[in-house]
Amino acid sequence: MKISQILKNKKVTVSFEVFPPKEWAKIEDTKAIIKEMVKDKPDFISVTYGASGTKSGYTTEIANAISQGGTCALAHLTCLTSTREKIDTAINEMRANGIENILALRGDIPKDFVFSQSQYFHYAYELVNEIKEKGDFCIGGACYPETHPESVNRIDDIEHLKNKVDCGLDFLTSQMFFDNNKFFDFCEICAIKGINIPIIAGIMPITNASYIKKSIELSNCSLPKKFVKIMERFGDNPQAMKQAGIVYATEQIIDLMANGVNHIHIYTMNKPDIAHKIVEGLSAVIHE
């Protein structure tokens, strides 16, 4: 099923995210994680794609396992370091496997990466155009409530986002954020700019203090004082940090929903127990 249809038909949606293993030998472990996750009945599960673009088969395999388990799958696809031929092969492979939904991404620029003359893809919008040419996919894209880290300023970033949306995106999924006001402001700016496809709010439950530093560096998102205080107090106590991180994410989602944001993507990062606890804490809220 197409995610655009799910977003249209359901008032509230909650989705999860998994990443494929680094080695094929561990593929069954990831499938076992999915079996656990589907028990919480997410509206879809997305599968990330290696930034170097080398493991498309892994993403497809995991997306297949999700579909076979009866849940809608969203396969991520990054383009920056791939040739056009390689991307076309990946898209064909996804289509042949019945994958209907692709999250079209540029991918982060790897350290020491040199832009060559033969580079075909520079930005995600070019991948959106390519996917559009290759078939009838539902296509999502990434967006950044606190501006993409490479952008000179917010105006530029929103201009580029509008261009990407106009290439034919069906929905956007946001980068993680910890301050809901940043997301509300961003949605307002998008509406003013005429970006009117669904924007799914990306929520990252921070259950491990050491993980946060790297995530923040990559994502450009700010930390509200309330969150910093939680980290300071519980960061060295894994059990307490996990519990506090789950409660923080749950409260964030309740506040988003109370303010009319009905589509939530939880960066569950292969942790079915955390996904379960959040959904359990929202059981009446998301089915109201």
Ligand code: FAD
């Ligand atoms: P783009 O939309 O191309 O934007 C990248 C930058 O280029 C922005 O600053 C934008 O303003 C600018 N830009 C766009 N068009 C132009 C233009 N015409 N001229 C000048 N500048 C322009 N990474 C992975 O490797 N694998 C994943 O599975 C993955 N999943 C993700 C899922 C989500 C929901 C999000 C939010 C991010 C994900 N990422 C993933 C990270 C993503 O690849 C990086 O954030 C990357 O740096 C940007 O990707 P993009 O698709 O947003 O790029």
